[in-house]
Amino acid sequence: xxxxxxxxxxxxxxKNVWFxxxxxxYYLTSFKSTNLNLFYINKNWYxxxxxxxxxxxxxxxxxxxxxxxxxxxxxxxxxxxxLKTGIKLSVDDExxxxxxxxxxxxxxxxxxxxxxxxxYMRMIKNKEEIELVKKAVFVTDQIYKKFxxxxxxxxxxxxxxxxxHKLLIEYRDCEFAFDPIIAAGKNSSNPHIEPTNYTIKxxxxxxxxxxxxxxxxxxxxxxxxxxxxxxAKMQKRIFELVKYALDKVIEIMKPGIEIKELDHLVRKIxxxxxxxxxFIHALGHGIxxxxxxxxxxxxxxxxxxxxxxxxxxxxxIYLPNEFGVRLEQDILITKNGHQILNxxxxxxxx
Ligand SMILES: [Mn+2]
Numbered sequence: 001x002x003x004x005x006x007x008x009x010x011x012x013x014x015k016n017v018w019f020x021x022x023x024x025x026y027y028l029t030s031f032k033s034t035n036l037n038l039f040y041i042n043k044n045w046y047x048x049x050x051x052x053x054x055x056x057x058x059x060x061x062x063x064x065x066x067x068x069x070x071x072x073x074x075x076x077x078x079x080x081x082x083l084k085t086g087i088k089l090s091v092d093d094e095x096x097x098x099x100x101x102x103x104x105x106x107x108x109x110x111x112x113x114x115x116x117x118x119x120y121m122r123m124i125k126n127k128e129e130i131e132l133v134k135k136a137v138f139v140t141d142q143i144y145k146k147f148x149x150x151x152x153x154x155x156x157x158x159x160x161x162x163x164x165h166k167l168l169i170e171y172r173d174c175e176f177a178f179d180p181i182i183a184a185g186k187n188s189s190n191p192h193i194e195p196t197n198y199t200i201k202x203x204x205x206x207x208x209x210x211x212x213x214x215x216x217x218x219x220x221x222x223x224x225x226x227x228x229x230x231x232a233k234m235q236k237r238i239f240e241l242v243k244y245a246l247d248k249v250i251e252i253m254k255p256g257i258e259i260k261e262l263d264h265l266v267r268k269i270x271x272x273x274x275x276x277x278x279f280i281h282a283l284g285h286g287i288x289x290x291x292x293x294x295x296x297x298x299x300x301x302x303x304x305x306x307x308x309x310x311x312x313x314x315x316x317i318y319l320p321n322e323f324g325v326r327l328e329q330d331i332l333i334t335k336n337g338h339q340i341l342n343x344x345x346x347x348x349x350x
Contacts, residue, residue, distance in 0.1 A: 008028070008040075008121075012040065012090070012118075012121070014043075015040075015088075015090050015116075016039070016040060016041045016042065016087055016088060016089045016090065017039070017040045017089070017090045017091070017116075017118070018037065018038075018039050018089050018090065018091040019037070019038040019039070019040070019092075019118070020037060020091060020092055020095035020096060021092055021094070021095045021118065022034065022036075023122070023216075023288075023289040023290050023293075024038075024092070024118055024121065024122070025037075025038045026216060026289060027121070027122050027289055029047075029060075029061055029064070030060075031053075031056075031057060031060055031061060032216075033049060033052075033053045033056075033057075035049055035050055035052070035053065036048070036049045036053060036057065037049075038064075039089075041082055041083075041087065041089070042082070042087075044065065045061075045063060045064040045065065046064065046065045046066075046067065046082075047061055047064050047065070047066050047067065048066075048067045048069050049066065049067070049068065049069070050068065050069060051068065054066065054068040083108050083111050084108055084110060084111070085110065086110030086111065086112065087111065087112070088112040088114060089111060089112065089113055089114065090113075090114045090115075090116040090118075091113055091114070091115065091116065092115075092116060092117060092118045092119075093115035093116070093117070094117075096113075096115075101113075119293060119294040120294055122288055122289060122293060122294070123286060123293075123294045123295060123306075123309060124306055124307070124308040124309060125288060125308045125309070125310055125332075126308070129217060129288065130308070130310065130332060132214055132215050132216070132217035133214075133217045133218070133219060133287065133288065133310050133330070133332075133341070134341055135214045135215075135217075136174070136177070136211065136212050136213060136214040136217050136218055136219035137219040137221070137330050137341040137342055139171050139174050139212045139214060139219070140210070140211055140212050140219045140221050140342070140344070141221075141342060141343050141344045142171075143164065143167045143168060143171075143210075143212070144208070144221065144223070144344045145344065146167050147160075147163060147164060147167055147208070148225075150163045151200070151206065151225065151227065152200070152227070153200055153201060153202055153227060153228070154199060154200065155199070155200050156195075156196070156197045156198060156199050156200070157182045157183065157184055157187065157195035157196050157197070157198050157200075158182075158195045158196065158197055160182045160195070160200075160206075160208070161180055161182050161195040164176075164180050164182075164210060168212065171212070173214060173215070174212040174213060174214050175212065175213050176210065176211070176212060176213065177210075177211035177212055177213045177218040177219060177220060177291045178210075178211065178220075178291050179194075180195075180208070180209065180210035181193065181195070181207065181208070181209035181210065181222075182195045182206065182207070182208055183195070183206065183207045183324070184198055184200050184204045184205070184206040184207075184227075185198060185200070185201065185204040185205070185206075185323065186321055186322065186323065188205050188206065188207045188224070188318075188323050188324040188325075189318045189319055189320055189321060189322055189323055189324040190318065190324070191280065191281055191316060191318060191324065191326065200227055201227070202227060202228035202230070203226070203227065203228050203230055203231075203232065204226075204227045204228075204323075205224055205225070205226055205227075205235055205239075205323045205324070205325065206224065206225050206226075206227060207222060207223075207224045207324060207325070207326055208222065208223050208224075208225070209221070209222040209326065209328065211287075211291065216289050217287075217288060217289060218287050218288065218289070218290070218291045219287065219330055219341075219342075220287050220291055220312040220314075220328060220330060221312075221328055221329070221330065221342050221344060222314055222316075222326045222327055222328035223327065223328075223344065223346060224239065224242075224324075224325045224326060224327060224348070225347075225348060225349070226348050226349050229349065231348065231349070234319075234322075235323060235325075235348075236348070238275070238317050238319070238323075238325050239325050239348050241269070241270065241273055241275065241317065242315050242316060242317055242325045242326070242327050243327060243346060244269065245265075245266045245269045245270065245315045246313065246315050246327045246329065246346075248265060248266075248269060249262050249265050249266050249283070249313060249315070250313060250329065250331060250338065250340065252265065253305060253311075253313075253331055253333060253337070253338040254305065254333065254334075254336065254337045254338060255304075255305055255306055255307050255333060255335070255336075256304055256305065257304060257305045258301075258303075258304050258305075259295055259297055259298075259301035259302075259303050259304065259305060260298070260299050260300070260301050260302075262283055262284075262297055262313070263282070263283045263297060263298050263299040263301070264299060266279070266283050266315050267279065267299070270315075270317065275317050278317045278318050278319055279315065279316060279317055279318075280316075280318060281314075281316070282296055282297055282298040283297040283298065283313060283314065283315060284296075284297035284311055284312050284313040284314050284328075285297060285311070285312055286309060286310065286311055286312075287310050287311070287312050287330060288310065295309065295311070297311060297313065305333050306333060307333055307334060307335050308332075308333065309332075309333040310330060310331070310332050310333075310341075311330070311331050311333070312328055312329070312330050312331075313328065313329055313331055314326055314327070314328035314329075315327065327346055329341075329342050330342055
């Protein structure tokens with residue numbers, strides 16, 4: 001994303017800002033690195049990097065004053081002279097370390113730091129970003145379709161994870177958005193668990209949660225499937241309840257809806273059946289350059305849905321030591337409603 005000055009100025013309200021989050025830096029400059037600090041100070045741009053990126057940055061980042069801080073003692077945060085003048089600088093507190101903070105206090109005593117969350121900056125996706133997420137979702141759907149053919153009794157969770165990796169290799173512009181979750185049988189009662197050597201048996205439920213990253217933009221999808229034909233009554237009941245909640249919540253998603261309302265709706269549906277205490281995580285999250293970004297979909301949110309948000313909705317019920325069901329769809333908020341981006345089937349039986 002090239003810097004879109006008018007948009008950005010609106011977002012940061014003409015403040016002086018220090019961008020430290022690599023995703024924010026990439027969003028603003030399209031420059032990928034593990035060490036590029038970006039500053040917007042008195043309407044000028046400054047970037048500080050090191051030898052590894054300096055030449056590239058000079059060539060690619062037009063209109064930005066580039067500093068090479070390679071030889072300086074604290075290269076990650078040596079910053080332009082201007083900071084010695086005692087300006088006020090907003091910085092995302094999640095990305096400033098205590099070590100850096102102490103260093104700044106000693107060496108830039110006049111600098112006033114203001115802790116500020118910048119997570120809202122990337123919340124509304126533009127056309128280009130929406131296309132990139134759609135592409136990531138498309139690849140996820142393709143991989144899932146091929147993956148399903150491989151799921152059989154006798155395979156282990158690790159076998160299944162390895163298969164996902166093999167299928168991903170075909171898409172050379174993609175990588176996994178996060179380490180895929182494959183949880184079968186009792187393991188599925190943990191929302192997040194590492195794949196094990198557990199061997200899949202008839203009648204097991206398997207939760208598959210994975211997504212891909214395409215040009216930095218992420219998808220996130222979860223399915224719960226049954227191995228074999230015989231479904232236990234309880235499995236069917238929980239699956240149908242989670243599916244019902246997913247459908248109901250997506251149905252109401254459109255600009256203007258309060259985010260906490262989405263969370264309340266799902267918890268109410270589960271509560272009516274006595275399962276609300278087994279829904280042990282937030283209902284969802286924004287996706288974009290990061291797999292979990294603003295807005296968080298929870299009962300504590302004060303935000304409303306807006307056109308251009310892309311949100312993963314993932315209700316789940318986890319019965320300890322029995323099994324769990326989670327279903328997750330990626331939803332684009334459109335002008336008048338929403339669009340479900342995933343096309344993978346949500347059938348329980350395979
Ligand atoms: Mn998710």
